[in-house]
Amino acid sequence: MRIHHLNCGTDCPLGGALFDGRSIAPLGKLVCHCLLIETDAHGLVLVDTGYGLRDVAHPHAGPTPRITRLWRLMLNIRLREAETAVRQVEALGFRAADVRHIVVTHLDFDHAGGLEDFPGATVHVMQREYDDATGPHAGIVARNRWRRSQLDDVRQWRGYGATGEPWFGFDAVRDLAGLPPEILFVPLPGHSWGHAGVAVQRKDGGWLLHAGDAYFYRGEMRQARRHCTPGLRAYQRLMEVDATHRLQNQERLRRLSLDHRAEVSIACAHDPVELERCQAGHPL
Numbered sequence: 111m112r113i114h115h116l117n118c119g120t121d122c123p124l125g126g127a128l129f130d131g132r133s134i135a136p137l138g139k140l141v142c143h144c145l146l147i148e149t150d151a152h153g154l155v156l157v158d159t160g161y162g163l164r165d166v167a168h169p170h171a172g173p174t175p176r177i178t179r180l181w182r183l184m185l186n187i188r189l190r191e192a193e194t195a196v197r198q199v200e201a202l203g204f205r206a207a208d209v210r211h212i213v214v215t216h217l218d219f220d221h222a223g224g225l226e227d228f229p230g231a232t233v234h235v236m237q238r239e240y241d242d243a244t245g246p247h248a249g250i251v252a253r254n255r256w257r258r259s260q261l262d263d264v265r266q267w268r269g270y271g272a273t274g275e276p277w278f279g280f281d282a283v284r285d286l287a288g289l290p291p292e293i294l295f296v297p298l299p300g301h302s303w304g305h306a307g308v309a310v311q312r313k314d315g316g317w318l319l320h321a322g323d324a325y326f327y328r329g330e331m332r333q334a335r336r337h338c339t340p341g342l343r344a345y346q347r348l349m350e351v352d353a354t355h356r357l358q359n360q361e362r363l364r365r366l367s368l369d370h371r372a373e374v375s376i377a378c379a380h381d382p383v384e385l386e387r388c389q390a391g392h393p394l
């Protein structure tokens with residue numbers, strides 16, 4: 111399986127290095143790190159989708175905008191057609207119809223925006239995330255994060271429960287319908303209750319874990335003591351449904367990143383340095 115690392119959305123929050131830990135300018139840069147996997151017999155598989163064509167064309171139109179102005183302003187979201195997953199799939203020489211499966215870590219607006227650009231794909235999601243995203247929303251964060259308008263036209267959903275076989279001490283959900291056994295869910299609740307990482311086994315036997323929003327900053331992994339910028343600490347707190355689960359799962363991931371460094375690479379959705387290292391083929 112060949113894995114491409116794509117940036118399917120850019121946010122430039124005011125605060126610069128207070129968010130991304132490296133910008134000299136007042137605006138920072140966060141990415142939406144998605145995976146495009148070329149499988150041997152199951153077509154193309156996307157992990158997360160970032161922002162989609164309809165987000166770029168009319169993000170705020172209608173009574174239920176795809177992206178709310180409040181979150182657009184807070185993150186200073188840049189919407190670029192060339193960054194959408196479908197345009198990048200095409201730029202690699204494929205067609206949208208070649209994407210047969212999309213596995214989503216969760217359904218926040220910055221992960222689910224491109225789902226409808228692949229009408230032939232089955233979308234795999236934890237059932238709890240689907241229920242929370244499409245059910246009634248209480249509170250300002252819930253009303254802003256999950257956008258029904260981004261989900262309405264998805265034709266094929268597959269939902270999964272959170273129990274399964276162990277994977278490096280985590281529960282894992284295997285046997286995703288129509289997908290090879292090298293792709294599995296690793297439930298990591300806390301950011302949302304139905305949030306999950308997606309683990310992909312490479313040909314050499316090693317694993318890549320797309321950890322979604324289980325952490326946001328490269329300094330939160332691969333070192334014993336957690337380091338995170340103040341802006342991303344605050345954003346993670348704002349978006350969490352449960353601090354205890356979030357921090358416990360993040361600690362378990364940190365231990366995994368140290369204890370199994372040779373076997374498992376871990377990348378989150380929004381850190382630009384991790385994305386650059388993955389794209390360059392460098393170790394994380």
Ligand SMILES: [Zn+2]
Nearest residue numbers: 218220323379
């Ligand atoms: Zn996110």
